[in-house]
Amino acid sequence: MGSVEKFLVVVESDLKELWRSGELLLMAALLAFFQGLFFLIGNLVRREEELFAKISGYSDSVLYQMAGVPVLLLSLVMVSAVGEYVIELGRRGALEHIQTIPVDAKLVLGAHSATITLISLLYYLVVTVPFVYFRGGPQAVSHLLPALLVLAVGLVPLFLFAALVAILTLLVRTEAFIELVSAAVYTFTGIAYPLTVFPQIVVALAQLLPHPHVAESVRLAVFYGVLEPARFLPMLAVLAGYAVFSTVLYSRIERTLRRGGRYEVVTE
Amino acid sequence: MRSSPSDLKAGLWAFSRLLLRSPWFAVGLVTAPIWSMGIGLTFAIHAPSLLTDQGSLRGLSLGAGYFVVTSIVLWNVGHFLRQVRDEGVLHSIVLAGGRVEVLMMARGITSLPYTALAMALSYAVMVTLLGSTPSLTDPLGAAASFLLLHVVLMSISLLAGSAFLWIRRPWIVTNVLQFLLPMSSGMIPVELFPEQIRSVIAASPIAHVFELLRRAVTGTPSLPLGQPQLVASAVISAASLLAVSVLAMRLSTERLRRS
Secondary structure (H helix, E strand, C coil): CCHHHHHHHHHHHHHHHHHHHCHHHHHHHHHHHHHHHHHHHHHHCCCCHHHHHHHHCCCCHHHHHHHHHHHHHHHHHHHHHHHHHHHHHHHCCHHHHHHHCCCCHHHHHHHHHHHHHHHHHHHHHHHHHHHHHHHHHHHHHHCHHHHHHHHHHHHHHHHHHHHHHHHHHHHHCECHHHHHHHHHHHHHCCCCCCHHHCCHHHHHHHCCCCHHHHHHHHHHHHHHCCCCHHHHHHHHHHHHHHHHHHHHHHHHHHHHHHHHCCCCCCEC | CCCHHHHHHHHHHHHHHHHHHCHHHHHHHHHHHHHHHHHHHHHHCCCHHHHCCHHHHHHHHHHHHHHHHHHHHHHHHHCHHHHHHHCCHHHHHHHCCCCHHHHHHHHHHHHHHHHHHHHHHHHHHHHHHCCCCCCCCCHHHHHHHHHHHHHHHHHHHHHHHHHHCCCCCHHHHHHHHHHHHHHCCCCCCHHHCCHHHHHHHHHCHHHHHHHHHHHHHHCCCCCCCCHHHHHHHHHHHHHHHHHHHHHHHHHHHHHHHHC
């Protein structure tokens, strides 16, 4: 079986497993609930758009959140789903068994990434279109096409981040680590609100993660409908650097775990 | 059948040890201020002047802490009964004549120091990091009203926990509830809402419990209610919710015993 066939087999198996679990639709409903809740609150509360524009550079705080929050939620879902999947495999003793199978782990990881990217793009479209339409009209909806292109590229490092968190969880041996990462990603990546509200050191640290770059590029596309080379190219450079860094780190941690046989024990 | 005080004592002892040994306790205390800051800023960003006004920032930070505490109690207490059932322990407890509602109360009481610490940390860290100083106007009042708030949240978690035995995916309900409950009862500063929404929040008995805490901590009222009326409403709400939740837990475990 060639590499492409192997890749497609993994994608097909992922899709079947997701469909069988019945959680595909539930997850879409939950994402739509959160997006709808943020939309409702944003529309109900007293807004100070001028002040918001000063600290964010954008004119509409609700559209700002509608464009960025799904990226944040998808990233959190990835972190928790990939983490729990790996932990569950570890508890059943399956991870150690998988290591003995002669397959290309990077190909499998790539195929998982492709499936999750595909589903995430679909989720983004479903939960964003109605709210962007209500807030920005048909023109803003047409901007979602370039936004999806940006997101398709940006989701890869977000998946790599989730895989890195999963393997780090095996290393630190506690599931609570996922919760810690999720909280930090939600709060310190400046997706639901601009990072400028924080001290400069927090802003600098947040820029090391892929999330702020992905969200900012998606937001620019939703607001202005263009892939600005001045923003898009640096984002690509940061994301490529992050992809290399996380792959190297992933391989090293994975080797440490394999040598120590530390796949199976993760405390709840 | 064993006595309730003995069940309660055993539960308190066991759950305290479990809580202190679990990595979730330490991690929870670190993540509580982080989550509360994130959630608080998500809503405050529509009106950024809230972040520069000291009184508003304190109210906002306390509201964000309220969200975190609600989440902790719902996950920690609400999901516990189902977890015990899935592990096969509930069956043994029921067969041995153990009082499940007493065990669950013990779980709720044990989480009180945890939620109090989480609330205090969330409030203090958020206020400080955003450039102000935390204040505590009436420490005794704050302790008493936090106790009432904890009783309310514990009762709602016991009610949810009874239902979770029969629901296929309780995590969805908890995810929804942990946002809807604090948001409909004063988590977001009420001055941001139009008059109609303010009157709905002012009518919520759960909002009265949180308003008591807000007044004790910040010294500023945000609902148009006198203090005696607020105290009466908060105490009656907490007591009646607790009674209903214990009854629901009894009925639910009785149904479980029969089935």
